[in-house]
Amino acid sequence: MGENSKWVLEGTNDDRQDFKVVGTWNHPGRQSWDMVSGAAKYPTDLYKEGTLTAMALRCPYGHAKIKSLDITEAEKLPGVKLLLTYEDEELASMPVNVPSYYELGRSPLLGDEAEFEGDECGAVVVAESEEICRQALDLIKVTWEVLPFVLDCREAGKPGAPILRPEMNPDSNMTGNTFGAPIKWEIGNVEKGFKQADHIEIIEYGRPMWNQFRPMPPAYFSYWDNDPWGNPDGEKMCYVTNHAHFPANGPIISASMGMGVHEDKVRALTPYMAARYCDFVEKRGAQLAPVLSRRLGGVPVRCVSTRRQSFDANVPQSFFTVRIGFKNDGTLVAVQCKNVHQTGARGGYGDKTHGHLVLPANAQGFKSTSCPNIYSEMEYYVTNGACTTADPGKDAWEPVNLAFAKIADTLNMDISEVIMKNVKVTKPSLETCMETGKKAFQWDEKWHLPGEKTMEDGRLHGIACRSGWSMTWGMISYNINLRMNTDGKIYMPYSEALIGTYWPDAVQLVIAEEMGMKPEDVIVYYAANYPNWQKGDAADRGSTCTWAAKEAAVQLKKQILETGASLFGVTPEEVDLVDSMITLKADPTKQLSLVGIGQLAVGYCGKPKVPFQNDVIRTMNVDFCEVAVDQETGLVEILDYCTAHDFGKLIRPSSGLGQLEMALTMASGRALREEIIWDTNTGVLLNGNMYDYKVPTSLDQPAIDTVPVETRCGGGAYGATGVAHAHCDAGLVGLAIQNAIGKFIPMAPYTPDKILAALGKIS
Amino acid sequence: MKAGGAGLAGVAFSALGIGTVLGSETTADPGGDGKVVEELTYVCPVCGEKAADFGSLQKHFKERHSQTEVPASMVLHINGADVEVFVEDHWTLRETLQRAVGLTGNAKEMCDRGGCGSCTVLINGKPALACTTLAVECKGREIETSEGIAADPKYRPLVEAYVKYDASQCGYCTPGQFTMAKYILTKYSDPTEEQIRTELSGNICRCGTYSRHVQAIQEAAKAIKGGKS
Numbered sequence: 001m002g003e004n005s006k007w008v009l010e011g012t013n014d015d016r017q018d019f020k021v022v023g024t025w026n027h028p029g030r031q032s033w034d035m036v037s038g039a040a041k042y043p044t045d046l047y048k049e050g051t052l053t054a055m056a057l058r059c060p061y062g063h064a065k066i067k068s069l070d071i072t073e074a075e076k077l078p079g080v081k082l083l084l085t086y087e088d089e090e091l092a093s094m095p096v097n098v099p100s101y102y103e104l105g106r107s108p109l110l111g112d113e114a115e116f117e118g119d120e121c122g123a124v125v126v127a128e129s130e131e132i133c134r135q136a137l138d139l140i141k142v143t144w145e146v147l148p149f150v151l152d153c154r155e156a157g158k159p160g161a162p163i164l165r166p167e168m169n170p171d172s173n174m175t176g177n178t179f180g181a182p183i184k185w186e187i188g189n190v191e192k193g194f195k196q197a198d199h200i201e202i203i204e205y206g207r208p209m210w211n212q213f214r215p216m217p218p219a220y221f222s223y224w225d226n227d228p229w230g231n232p233d234g235e236k237m238c239y240v241t242n243h244a245h246f247p248a249n250g251p252i253i254s255a256s257m258g259m260g261v262h263e264d265k266v267r268a269l270t271p272y273m274a275a276r277y278c279d280f281v282e283k284r285g286a287q288l289a290p291v292l293s294r295r296l297g298g299v300p301v302r303c304v305s306t307r308r309q310s311f312d313a314n315v316p317q318s319f320f321t322v323r324i325g326f327k328n329d330g331t332l333v334a335v336q337c338k339n340v341h342q343t344g345a346r347g348g349y350g351d352k353t354h355g356h357l358v359l360p361a362n363a364q365g366f367k368s369t370s371c372p373n374i375y376s377e378m379e380y381y382v383t384n385g386a387c388t389t390a391d392p393g394k395d396a397w398e399p400v401n402l403a404f405a406k407i408a409d410t411l412n413m414d415i416s417e418v419i420m421k422n423v424k425v426t427k428p429s430l431e432t433c434m435e436t437g438k439k440a441f442q443w444d445e446k447w448h449l450p451g452e453k454t455m456e457d458g459r460l461h462g463i464a465c466r467s468g469w470s471m472t473w474g475m476i477s478y479n480i481n482l483r484m485n486t487d488g489k490i491y492m493p494y495s496e497a498l499i500g501t502y503w504p505d506a507v508q509l510v511i512a513e514e515m516g517m518k519p520e521d522v523i524v525y526y527a528a529n530y531p532n533w534q535k536g537d538a539a540d541r542g543s544t545c546t547w548a549a550k551e552a553a554v555q556l557k558k559q560i561l562e563t564g565a566s567l568f569g570v571t572p573e574e575v576d577l578v579d580s581m582i583t584l585k586a587d588p589t590k591q592l593s594l595v596g597i598g599q600l601a602v603g604y605c606g607k608p609k610v611p612f613q614n615d616v617i618r619t620m621n622v623d624f625c626e627v628a629v630d631q632e633t634g635l636v637e638i639l640d641y642c643t644a645h646d647f648g649k650l651i652r653p654s655s656g657l658g659q660l661e662m663a664l665t666m667a668s669g670r671a672l673r674e675e676i677i678w679d680t681n682t683g684v685l686l687n688g689n690m691y692d693y694k695v696p697t698s699l700d701q702p703a704i705d706t707v708p709v710e711t712r713c714g715g716g717a718y719g720a721t722g723v724a725h726a727h728c729d730a731g732l733v734g735l736a737i738q739n740a741i742g743k744f745i746p747m748a749p750y751t752p753d754k755i756l757a758a759l760g761k762i763s
Numbered sequence: 764m765k766a767g768g769a770g771l772a773g774v775a776f777s778a779l780g781i782g783t784v785l786g787s788e789t790t791a792d793p794g795g796d797g798k799v800v801e802e803l804t805y806v807c808p809v810c811g812e813k814a815a816d817f818g819s820l821q822k823h824f825k826e827r828h829s830q831t832e833v834p835a836s837m838v839l840h841i842n843g844a845d846v847e848v849f850v851e852d853h854w855t856l857r858e859t860l861q862r863a864v865g866l867t868g869n870a871k872e873m874c875d876r877g878g879c880g881s882c883t884v885l886i887n888g889k890p891a892l893a894c895t896t897l898a899v900e901c902k903g904r905e906i907e908t909s910e911g912i913a914a915d916p917k918y919r920p921l922v923e924a925y926v927k928y929d930a931s932q933c934g935y936c937t938p939g940q941f942t943m944a945k946y947i948l949t950k951y952s953d954p955t956e957e958q959i960r961t962e963l964s965g966n967i968c969r970c971g972t973y974s975r976h977v978q979a980i981q982e983a984a985k986a987i988k989g990g991k992s
Binding site (some may be wrong): 025026028029031032033035036037038039040041044045047048049050051052078079091128129214215216217272273274275277300306307310494498499500501502573597646654655658661662663665666689690691694695696698701704 | 801806807809810811824827828830831845858861862865866867868869870871872873874875876878879881908909910912913917922925926927928930931932933934935936937940941959960961963964965966968969971972973974975976
């Protein structure tokens with residue numbers, strides 16, 4: 001067993017043991033009614049008087065440059081209001097003010113070079129309808145210079161590969177942006193470590209490009225109107241839709257930074273944007289819509305993309321080759337890891353859209369083991385095919401679990417024992433997750449050595465487990481403003497777009513719990529432009545946001561009790577808030593309503609002292625998977641998926657467990673079906689639709705058993721921590737397949753052809 | 764009857780999608796704090812401007828979109844009301860709901876080719892994909908959308924169960940799933956998980972909320988059968 005977790009709880013996080021609201025069910029979300037009924041308006045739904053439609057020219061080649069462009073006939077088409085090309089002075093001058101760490105990837109808003117098939121390039125038309133836009137685009141006469149393309153990052157790294165971005169790096173396709181991570185690093189002495197090893201093995205893990213699959217094809221709606229607060233110069237305000245993973249700030253930054261206006265002149269329109277899973281790619285429409293609208297006097301402009309045109313924000317390819325050295329007892333003593341990673345093409349614009357920003361996969365996950373000798377080397381290459389975004393899963397952990405599986409396979413050990421032997425910090429989180437998860441999954445009854453169990457129906461049976469890290473995202477500050485109004489309600493504004501985590505609703509419960517309010521007396525409401533997160537985003541950070549909410553709630557409660565005490569004529573220590581009433585502790589029958597006692601407000605901005613990277617993790621999780629493999633067809637069925645997740649503190653069970661169901665469902669799709677496929681001769685995407693790109697359906701969703709664990713070790717309120725990021729990986733299914741067939745398959749997805757090849761049934 | 768006539772089923776409405784105000788998480792009432800209009804509005808299919816009646820819409824079209832050919836009009840029977848709308852022969856029902864009627868719940872376009880179920884409506888009580896159904900085919904047929912179902916008191920327990928179980932996460936596919944849920948409840952009085960999953964198998968949810976639909980539909984079935992509505 002490993003070490004004990006050591007942490008210092010921040011602020012007022014450790015002082016509550018009894019909960020009335022937090023952790024309870026049946027708290028419908030703030031937006032739930034509208035989402036169910038259809039009243040919720042997404043960017044694709046928005047229209048205003050005079051709305052025009054904008055569509056960009058798309059490149060039909062895998063990589064091409066415009067040699068000539070003739071828009072004469074297109075401009076004459078009735079209904080066309082504006083047609084701009086890449087030579088337009090304003091468009092050509094953008095972008096400016098790109099955040100520094102994206103500089104290497106900056107791209108023009110509308111250039112003359114398309115980096116992948118379907119890339120927006122050369123011209124954009126604004127017309128009265130989509131039909132007219134399409135007709136106008138067809139009338140544009142384009143001569144393309146077809147350029148060489150590369151779709152596989154391993155090919156991009158080979159000597160002699162076409163240099164795709166010479167302005168960035170004239171010598172190779174390797175990018176310079178690693179999000180601050182070093183390209184090579186070493187802990188201990190790896191060569192000495194291998195000399196101490198009893199066994200040395202090589203493992204390989206690869207994954208293709210996966211589509212994030214935004215449910216809503218990108219649509220940006222923007223108009224300029226009078227500034228509601230007025231100004232002496234008559235400046236207009238730009239209204240834009242939220243359609244960015246960086247919710248309120250995304251469209252605002254995208255819209256403002258290219259146009260020379262400040263954020264106070266940009267207002268987000270709606271909190272709805274459909275799902276974005278760590279999807280950073282902002283399409284060019286985010287900036288084109290407000291620019292085009294301004295050029296047309298402020299009329300509403302709607303930039304649209306079809307489903308086919310939105311299969312271009314993808315999780316990058318990643319390939320690991322790892323040499324591991326371990327002792328006879330299963331102890332890992334040396335790791336040498338090389339990772340070749342894809343950073344994709346440009347193809348988006350604005351904040352984090354250049355296809356360069358990736359959270360670099362490397363041997364980072366091995367830092368969470370007790371292995372004293374680790375060497376990591378990564379190469380990451382620009383490619384064509386699609387722009388890339390971050391990964392909602394953390395593939396960097398997959399090689400770690402693959403290493404554990406390899407050790408288990410070599411030594412005929414139970415992988416769960418290998419995990420517990422090698423993970424550095426096991427108490428209390430990992431130990432609890434492993435114990436409760438194994439029990440729920442019935443691990444001990446199901447486990448067997450690889451290839452040793454055939455089911456009654458003739459299929460091969462396999463199980464596996466993997467450990468993961470439930471990350472608390474503490475790298476940014478969280479901003480919570482609370483106000484008690486004269487109606488006695490507590491108000492909290494938020495502006496971030498909603499991607500399904502219900503974070504405002506979790507925050508509402510924390511505020512109610514901490515203040516002694518009824519949940520219905522704490523009102524969270526959408527307020528455009530109010531930033532809860534300082535350039536932050538959603539997902540797991542929502543749990544950390546609860547920490548700031550709790551701090552704010554403590555402050556506001558103190559003010560209320562001081563006011564209430566004076567009204568009772570006692571000291572603040574003699575009163576409390578109970579069910580939204582100021583209550584005399586000595587005689588709880590004496591209560592005072594908050595209605596009309598005044599207006600009080602507090603603001604809290606800060607972040608808990610928790611690490612961003614995963615080398616120091618206090619909250620963990622263990623996933624378990626059971627599969628059946630058909631030896632004749634190669635089909636894999638996931639029989640059972642169980643996850644024991646340390647929430648730290650589960651604040652809103654419905655959405656917390658829902659995040660697990662989401663992530664494991666996504667992982668099952670990635671493991672068995674999902675893969676972006678291009679024509680290697682032309683660079684054209686072949687499966688950019690929902691028939692050929694298989695997202696799991698209700699019939700595909702495996703049985704998912706969620707086992708919540710609470711250690712109070714996270715960085716959020718009451719020790720809460722993140723959820724979904726930790727579970728989106730495909731690798732676990734591959735390990736269960738290995739347990740079934742006795743062979744490792746080095747490349748996801750685990751499709752029948754690969755299974756049959758591993759079984760020796762096909763070549 | 765024409766839109767605006769008495770007895771028209773309410774249509775959940777919220778300007779820019781944020782109209783409903785919910786302070787209570789346990790007693791939230793879509794028809795209480797939320798805004799429910801009892802008239803369908805006429806919406807210009809080109810620019811989205813709303814008009815009080817069809818005559819005003821025709822006038823607006825001639826004045827504002829003189830360069831565009833005036834489309835033909837037809838009467839659609841939506842959520843219990845007759846609505847006269849501009850519609851071109853090639854327009855799908857999805858486009859018509861979005862552009863001409865302003866009901867966007869089932870106008871979602873996740874796939875654009877009948878592969879995702881997000882635009883599922885009920886036509887004469889049967890599920891149909893609005894993205895692959897021409898509006899002109901719908902003449903004389905009863906069209907139901909999520910807005911109409913949500914406003915129907917009989918299906919209040921279904922709405923309550925959906926919000927209770929977070930059956931929507933990002934919410935984009937939810938109106939289509941919710942519309943299918945009504946169909947399931949009319950087809951099965953006590954639907955099994957297998958029946959629900961089979962019926963919902965054409966409705967894609969990237970957020971993986973499928974099991975929540977099963978829970979919500981089964982709970983609503985019991986409530987409706989028990990006369991809660």
